[in-house]
Amino acid sequence: MVPETFGGLSKAIKQVYQDLLKSGTIKPEAEIDEKILPALPPSVQEVMKQGEVIVEPLIRTTISDDRGEEPRYVGYAASELCEKGYGIEDVIALLWNKKLPTREESEIIKRIIMISADHGPAVSGAFGSIIAACAGIDLPQAVSAGMTMIGPRFGGAVTNAGKYFKYGVKEYPNDIPGFLNWMKQNVGPVPGIGHRVKSLRNPDKRVKYLVEYVKTKTTLHTPCLDYALNVEKITTSKKDNLILNVDGTIGCILVDLDFPEYSLNGFFVLARTIGMIGHWIDQNNQNSRLIRLYDYLINYAVKDEREVPDKR
Numbered sequence: 001m002v003p004e005t006f007g008g009l010s011k012a013i014k015q016v017y018q019d020l021l022k023s024g025t026i027k028p029e030a031e032i033d034e035k036i037l038p039a040l041p042p043s044v045q046e047v048m049k050q051g052e053v054i055v056e057p058l059i060r061t062t063i064s065d066d067r068g069e070e071p072r073y074v075g076y077a078a079s080e081l082c083e084k085g086y087g088i089e090d091v092i093a094l095l096w097n098k099k100l101p102t103r104e105e106s107e108i109i110k111r112i113i114m115i116s117a118d119h120g121p122a123v124s125g126a127f128g129s130i131i132a133a134c135a136g137i138d139l140p141q142a143v144s145a146g147m148t149m150i151g152p153r154f155g156g157a158v159t160n161a162g163k164y165f166k167y168g169v170k171e172y173p174n175d176i177p178g179f180l181n182w183m184k185q186n187v188g189p190v191p192g193i194g195h196r197v198k199s200l201r202n203p204d205k206r207v208k209y210l211v212e213y214v215k216t217k218t219t220l221h222t223p224c225l226d227y228a229l230n231v232e233k234i235t236t237s238k239k240d241n242l243i244l245n246v247d248g249t250i251g252c253i254l255v256d257l258d259f260p261e262y263s264l265n266g267f268f269v270l271a272r273t274i275g276m277i278g279h280w281i282d283q284n285n286q287n288s289r290l291i292r293l294y295d296y297l298i299n300y301a302v303k304d305e306r307e308v309p310d311k312r
Contacts, residue, residue, distance in 0.1 A: 062074075064095065073095055074100075093105065105220070105257055108253060112254070116268060125149040126275060127146075143273060143276045143280065150272070165255065166224055166255050180231070199240045200241075203243065207244060225256055251264050
């Protein structure tokens, strides 16, 4: 018996069962006497309620709680945040820094995410996601391919820039040459300083915008950003492309916003995820084909074709 729709399956099963009962083909099983069933041990939850056992938690969380009617972010109900006009930038601050930001701080966070969302298809992260999309890879895996490109040469400088400029403010507040000498001896090039294309003559508009916005439109105290700008004055006197780049600018502003050092790269990861998803959608909308590099894009620095000798 096959029902016409999936919704009719339960009725069909019941009908078959009743027909088999009437024909005597089957007999109903006797009800099981619960008294003869073995007693099950109490559950962990029951024993905990009785106060007879303490269970060590597997993880500890201090940012969110989903045990009520809806998730709460550091105590604030998600729907109430929406109703009262808070945005994604406020949720980021709550979940990453456990503080509800001021309106000024929210606007800074929002602009950092907006200005970092994408940098075109040529950079390694976006290009990785595009190649994956053209290979028919699903969205999460394609974005993950792009995410794996984030590191010290692509976006990963945000954390280190904030970390070392913060160190300079603390240890070398009035001695920038001393800070640069310490960096040279202990770290290497200053993270957040330098750009392959941009320079004093061709400044990065993103950096210019963020610095001007924070300095003229907000009352944020910016010791870290000020320190980095003073470092830039010395580094650009040596070479005009040793400017404060967007990674360094974002790192310093976020330190001044009191975000933990280890959270800073998260802003780049979050922002670029927006762009990588966009590139994946774009390639799928175009039904793009699998990418294979053209020979002229590869420098085949190999030996000329030669005969394989007989095996000895």
